[in-house]
Amino acid sequence: MSEDVGGDDRRRHGRLSAWLQWLAPIAVGAVLLGAWEWLVRAYDIPKYMLPSPSDICEKFSAETHALGQAWWVTMQTMLLALAAAVVLGVAAAALFASSRLVSVSLFPYAIVLQVTPLVAVAPFIVLWIGWERLWLTQAVCAWIVAFFPILSNTVIGLDSADRGLRDLFQLYGATRWQRLRWLLAPSALPYFLAGLRISANLALVGAIVAEFVIGPQADRQGLATVILVSQLSQDAPMMFAALALVSLTGIVTYFGVHGLSYMLLRRWHETGRKE
Amino acid sequence: MSGTLVELVNVGKRFANGTLALDGFTGTIGASEFVALLGPSGCGKSTVLRLIAGLTSPSHGSVHRAWDGERKAKRRAAPPVGCVFQEPTLMPWASVWNNVYLPRRLQGMCRRDAAGEVDEALARVGLSGFANAFPRELSGGMKMRASIARALVTRPQLLLLDEPFAALDEITRSRLNDDVLALWREHRWSALFITHSVFEAVYLSTRVLVMSPRPGRVVDEIAVDLAEPRMAATRTSSRYVELCGRVSQALERAAADAAEVSHV
Ligand SMILES: Nc1ncnc2c1ncn2[C@@H]1O[C@H](COP(=O)(O)OP(=O)(O)OP(=O)(O)O)[C@@H](O)[C@H]1O
Ligand SMILES: [Mg+2]
Numbered sequence: 001m002s003e004d005v006g007g008d009d010r011r012r013h014g015r016l017s018a019w020l021q022w023l024a025p026i027a028v029g030a031v032l033l034g035a036w037e038w039l040v041r042a043y044d045i046p047k048y049m050l051p052s053p054s055d056i057c058e059k060f061s062a063e064t065h066a067l068g069q070a071w072w073v074t075m076q077t078m079l080l081a082l083a084a085a086v087v088l089g090v091a092a093a094a095l096f097a098s099s100r101l102v103s104v105s106l107f108p109y110a111i112v113l114q115v116t117p118l119v120a121v122a123p124f125i126v127l128w129i130g131w132e133r134l135w136l137t138q139a140v141c142a143w144i145v146a147f148f149p150i151l152s153n154t155v156i157g158l159d160s161a162d163r164g165l166r167d168l169f170q171l172y173g174a175t176r177w178q179r180l181r182w183l184l185a186p187s188a189l190p191y192f193l194a195g196l197r198i199s200a201n202l203a204l205v206g207a208i209v210a211e212f213v214i215g216p217q218a219d220r221q222g223l224a225t226v227i228l229v230s231q232l233s234q235d236a237p238m239m240f241a242a243l244a245l246v247s248l249t250g251i252v253t254y255f256g257v258h259g260l261s262y263m264l265l266r267r268w269h270e271t272g273r274k275e
Numbered sequence: 276m277s278g279t280l281v282e283l284v285n286v287g288k289r290f291a292n293g294t295l296a297l298d299g300f301t302g303t304i305g306a307s308e309f310v311a312l313l314g315p316s317g318c319g320k321s322t323v324l325r326l327i328a329g330l331t332s333p334s335h336g337s338v339h340r341a342w343d344g345e346r347k348a349k350r351r352a353a354p355p356v357g358c359v360f361q362e363p364t365l366m367p368w369a370s371v372w373n374n375v376y377l378p379r380r381l382q383g384m385c386r387r388d389a390a391g392e393v394d395e396a397l398a399r400v401g402l403s404g405f406a407n408a409f410p411r412e413l414s415g416g417m418k419m420r421a422s423i424a425r426a427l428v429t430r431p432q433l434l435l436l437d438e439p440f441a442a443l444d445e446i447t448r449s450r451l452n453d454d455v456l457a458l459w460r461e462h463r464w465s466a467l468f469i470t471h472s473v474f475e476a477v478y479l480s481t482r483v484l485v486m487s488p489r490p491g492r493v494v495d496e497i498a499v500d501l502a503e504p505r506m507a508a509t510r511t512s513s514r515y516v517e518l519c520g521r522v523s524q525a526l527e528r529a530a531a532d533a534a535e536v537s538h539v
Contacts, residue, residue: 164364167330171358172381172429182380186368267409268367 051237056244059237067226071245074222077135077207081142085199088143089150090192097158097184098176107155114148118206122213135220141213142206149198157191158184190269193261200253208246278306280341280433280465281327287335287490288322296322298490300336304433307463311476313522314486315530320469321361323491324435327467328358342432357426357464359436363418365410365425372397372406375425382429389428396424399458416447420454427458434466441470452479456505473526477518478505485525488533495525 033053039045040052047055060067092110096103122141129137161183169179211224223242230238281304288297296319304310304327314320325331326338342355357378365374373380375396379389397403400420410418419439426434436455440448456479459466470476476483477499485495499518501509509515 162364164360164362165366167325167328167360168358168364168377169381170330171328171354171356172378173354174381178381182377183366186366189368268369268411 048234048236051240055237056240059241063238063241067241067245070221070223070226070242071249073220074207074211077138077142077210077222078203080139081146081206082200082203084139084143085146085150085203086196089147090154092151093154093158094180096155110148110151113144116144118145118209119213122210126214134214134217137214138207138210141210142203145206146199146203149202150192150195153191153195154188157188160191161187190265193257193264197254197257200257201250204246204250204253278341280304280306282339283323283326283336285336286326286333286338288319288326289334295490297492299492302484302493304465304467307465308482309459309466309468309480311480311483312467312469312486313471313473313476313483313526314491315488316471318486318489319491320486321437324437324467324469328356328435355432357429357431357434359422359426359434359439361438361441363410363422365418365421367410370407370409371402371413371421374410374421375428377425378429392428396428399427400424400454416443416451419443419451432464434464436466437469438471453506455479460504473519473522477515477522478510483522485522485529487529494529497522497525
């Protein structure tokens with residue numbers, strides 16, 4: 001018994017901190033929401049200035065359908081943009097890794113894509129793609145902001161492969177494809193996942209900003225349209241409800257990607273190490 | 276000597292940054308020989324290994340390999356060389372089994388066909404129970420064993436070992452030395468064993484090549500005629516002590532000569 005105390009202690013400590021990881025942010029949220037509710041009630045702040053959490057909740061349950069639909073529209077744009085960012089980002093990174101010349105000649109233009117202000121170019125993208133396909137325009141705008149972190153991280157990752165392992169692959173006469181598949185890709189995986197974590201939420205922000213810039217449409221109304229319309233009609237609770245949905249989506253996405261990287265890396269990479 | 280596997284003739288190697296690593300290096304490795312390459316740090320030992328493995332090419336002189344002709348005829352033939360680097364260089368994302376399978380996988384052999392060889396190689400280095408472990412779950416000595424298993428899996432004619440045990444403690448190191456010797460007695464591949472330990476070089480090899488400080492070349496060659504099989508008792512035999520003394524002297528002489536040259 002006495003010999004076990006150390007190990008047991010450590011284990012209990014580990015479990016406690018795992019609990020804390022979940023409980024602490026929830027507790028912080030509860031305290032903040034409680035203070036907010038109290039503030040609004042105590043000072044009788046009018047709804048149009050700052051709705052209380054309970055007002056927002058009420059709005060949520062009254063407008064579940066409309067909010068859910070708008071959320072789904074935004075999600076579609078975001079997922080499409082993110083998927084395109086992953087496919088094109090990884091493909092471009094593989095291309096860059098295959099040739100030094102390609103890499104040095106194209107990389108600066110990838111940076112151009114990153115620093116171009118979305119707000120400035122969105123109207124042009126609408127013109128190029130056409131008014132009939134605004135969903136595509138939105139996805140392209142969101143893609144522009146989500147693309148670069150995946151590209152640049154994957155490029156760094158592909159370059160990070162161990163020298164000794166490179167020698168080993170050369171010694172055994174590995175083909176280019178084998179080197180990419182069995183050496184470069186696994187080396188790049190942790191870097192790619194770190195990029196994905198950033199890109200996923202950038203795609204969300206991009207999807208909303210794009211909708212803002214392009215303006216409300218009749219047939220496809222996402223969360224940005226809900227926010228715009230509620231601003232115009234001074235429906236503050238609705239606007240906050242939409243914002244809350246954006247925040248929740250961002251948090252879930254972030255931890256979703258986090259969980260994915262943990263699952264893929266836990267057996268071998270430092271980021272997956274528990275103790 | 277029945278046949279020469281590798282012959283380096285008057286090899287010089289200058290790197291892109293101007294460093295002259297080797298100058299006039301001449302040496303051979305014969306079939307079933309266990310050659311130790313001994314020299315001070317930075318004298319170009321690893322460069323010799325990389326030249327033999329074909330990972331770099333000489334600036335001067337020539338490197339002949341017995342298998343060069345065959346490989347040209349059959350492009351994806353297995354190079355009959357196994358390499359154990361100074362670090363274990365295992366793929367951290369792959370299990371021990373998959374790490375050992377790698378050389379065969381790169382030759383296009385499917386899992387099922389390679390399974391026999393992989394299992395056998397793991398058994399030879401005593402890692403059968405760790406086939407599914409990941410490298411980070413292994414100790415330093417076990418990683419090195421996995422690295423040796425990977426080098427052996429293709430049944431090479433020549434095993435190149437670059438200070439494989441330099442980072443290990445004395446006990447593990449001498450045990451792995453005995454393991455390598457046992458494998459060698461059994462299979463009689465040729466070996467080039469790089470080390471900067473005089474004792475290790477004499478204990479393991481049939482011939483010691485002593486290198487000068489950089490730019491490296493072979494300054495002395497000492498045949499090691501210790502009784503087989505070598506074991507713990509070998510380390511206390513008078514012949515062993517005498518040979519170690521001779522090799523040490525050769526090494527010191529090379530260092531002194533180099534110092535003299537640089538003073539002139
Ligand atoms: N790629 C390279 N470019 C430039 N210089 C190099 C390169 N590789 C090795 N050198 C230099 O060549 C010399 C010989 O290097 P090498 O690695 O062969 O030495 P070594 O005998 O194996 O040393 P150690 O015992 O420390 O491993 C060193 O001075 C090293 O700095
Ligand atoms: Mg070296």
